[in-house]
Amino acid sequence: MADKEVVLTLEGLKKIEDELEHLKTVKRKEVAERIKHALAFGDISENSEYDEAKNEQAQLEERIAKLEGILRTARVIDDEDINLETVSIGTKVKVKDLEFDEEIEYTIVGSAEADPYEGKISNESPVGEALIGRKKGEIVEVQVPDGVIKYEVLEITR
Known part of the structure; x- marks a missing residue:
């Protein structure tokens, strides 16, 4: 299925790029640390911290993919x-x-x-x-x- 073109203003483009950068550089590290910390508790079959961190990681990756999709299909409206x-x-x-x-x-x-x-x-x-x-x-x-x-x-x- 082809992605639908997304129309953005320059301000909107910058906001999405900034959020994507933050998610990739800051949030990914934070979630990875939470997973690492939760694994230190041992048995992951009954480890709610691990489950929670993995769910957060899935949501984070989904948001990153969505933002990348928006940027891939974006048409930027120039003020001029x-x-x-x-x-x-x-x-x-x-x-x-x-x-x-x-x-x-x-x-x-x-x-x-x-x-x-x-x-x-x-x-x-x-x-x-x-x-x-x-x-x-x-x-x-x-x-x-x-x-x-x-x-x-x-x-x-x-």
Whole structure:
């Protein structure tokens, strides 16, 4: 099965590269030490420390493989390629929620670096998908589980 292309901003690429480096250089050594320490207890058939360390090692290797897969298929959006006429990946968009009369700012990113708590929403999320391609002044209707939200696009920046 071919890996799906992952779209990243430069900031997202750096964050993934940093995490991968940390996992490979620091976390792998820590887990290896835990396994070594647990083996010193002897019989591994009833050694919960060993089992726990091996599970942590498996999760670590799975995360490393996932990050390497993301980097292998990544397409990086360069700031210079971002057109501020329309909402796209890499843009910040300020919208006004027309029902509650409040302004919200989102950064549109690829799914690999989405973090709603930081205001980074995926281009594949309902809101992100609805905003992509829109221009300043447009009214956008977003279908969400609770119904429909109407946003007005106020500003598009980098």
